[in-house]
Amino acid sequence: MCGAFRHFVQEYEHKMNEGEHTVLKIFLASHGRFASGLQSSCGILLGACDNLTVFDAYVDQSTVQEHLDAFYATVEPEDEVLLCSDMYGGSVNQVMFTYLDRPNTRLVAGVNMSFMMTVLGEDAPLSDQTLDEIIQDARECLRRVDLEGGGASSEEDFF
Amino acid sequence: MIKMVRLDERMIHGQIAIKWSRHLGVDRIIVADDTAAASEIMQKSLMMAAPATCKTAIVTVEKAVALCNDPRAENLKILLIVSTPENLLKVAREVKGIPVINVGNYGRIAAKQGTEMRKTYDANLYAYDNEVAVFKQVIDTGVHCIMQTTPEHTPQDLAKVLKL
Numbered sequence: 423m424c425g426a427f428r429h430f431v432q433e434y435e436h437k438m439n440e441g442e443h444t445v446l447k448i449f450l451a452s453h454g455r456f457a458s459g460l461q462s463s464c465g466i467l468l469g470a471c472d473n474l475t476v477f478d479a480y481v482d483q484s485t486v487q488e489h490l491d492a493f494y495a496t497v498e499p500e501d502e503v504l505l506c507s508d509m510y511g512g513s514v515n516q517v518m519f520t521y522l523d524r525p526n527t528r529l530v531a532g533v534n535m536s537f538m539m540t541v542l543g544e545d546a547p548l549s550d551q552t553l554d555e556i557i558q559d560a561r562e563c564l565r566r567v568d569l570e571g572g573g574a575s576s577e578e579d580f581f
Numbered sequence: 582m583i584k585m586v587r588l589d590e591r592m593i594h595g596q597i598a599i600k601w602s603r604h605l606g607v608d609r610i611i612v613a614d615d616t617a618a619a620s621e622i623m624q625k626s627l628m629m630a631a632p633a634t635c636k637t638a639i640v641t642v643e644k645a646v647a648l649c650n651d652p653r654a655e656n657l658k659i660l661l662i663v664s665t666p667e668n669l670l671k672v673a674r675e676v677k678g679i680p681v682i683n684v685g686n687y688g689r690i691a692a693k694q695g696t697e698m699r700k701t702y703d704a705n706l707y708a709y710d711n712e713v714a715v716f717k718q719v720i721d722t723g724v725h726c727i728m729q730t731t732p733e734h735t736p737q738d739l740a741k742v743l744k745l
Binding site for chain 1: 595596599609611612622624625626627628629630631636637638639640644648651653654657731733
């Protein structure tokens with residue numbers, strides 16, 4: 423099992439135990455329907471993700487700015503904001519970059535499913551260190567998979 | 582001890598690895614499936630999805646029954662997974678001390694048996710009439726049978742879902 427997945431499991435357990443409800447608001451935008459697609463995929467595994475707002479750019483006339491402004495209108499002063507983009511250096515990421523001077527705002531570029539699943543299980547406050555660990559674990563889930571897969575089942579040493 | 586028996590045609594996957602293993606607090610997962618037990622490649626692919634917190638065994642149904650009924654299993658917290666109604670019936674009859682049977686995902690794969698289509702009982706449960714008859718036998722063993730895809734879903738009585 424990859425690190426991000428394991429991290430998610432730990433955080434999920436922590437969340438269940440602590441019953442924390444501080445709000446981490448996540449905004450994910452992409453070129454085309456990657457953002458809503460990731461939302462759909464994460465929803466299959468996690469159920470509804472109420473703290474996630476998505477925007478698919480360039481599929482109609484609306485802009486990332488409009489949607490970001492509408493999103494920020496829902497953000498309370500005590501909330502933490504995590505902006506997520508599909509690609510570092512992409513135009514969507516460039517627009518989001520200009521929002522980094524807003525309070526409690528961070529931006530992660532080039533997100534994948536492992537990353538989104540993990541952060542969707544997080545609550546505020548989320549430290550920079552934890553966020554960096556989640557990014558590192560999610561990178562490990564982007565990998566070449568060989569025939570060794572996850573290894574052998576433990577029938578012999580089961581007890 | 583057995584914490585839950587799960588019928589899931591995807592066997593080990595996200596809902597199992599993330600949700601159920603944590604929700605139940607299990608430390609062992611047994612996949613009881615003759616096909617998977619005979620295939621090294623299926624085993625390795627299932628092991629990729631297995632949570633690191635659970636020792637996982639992918640074995641024949643017969644071996645799974647033996648593992649579950651071994652006295653040493655009493656101190657373990659086991660999630661037992663099967664992928665077919667027939668295997669579910671076998672473990673329901675032969676494994677001692679099952680607290681609950683949870684029918685999760687079944688019937689989406691191979692939707693036709695000849696020309697017969699599986700009937701839809703839930704967004705995650707599709708079955709032929711002969712499979713419903715097997716489910717009826719499972720229910721008749723007296724073990725509590727529910728349908729609950731993830732812990733967040735409200736458990737439904739399996740007999741009611743199948744209109745038995």
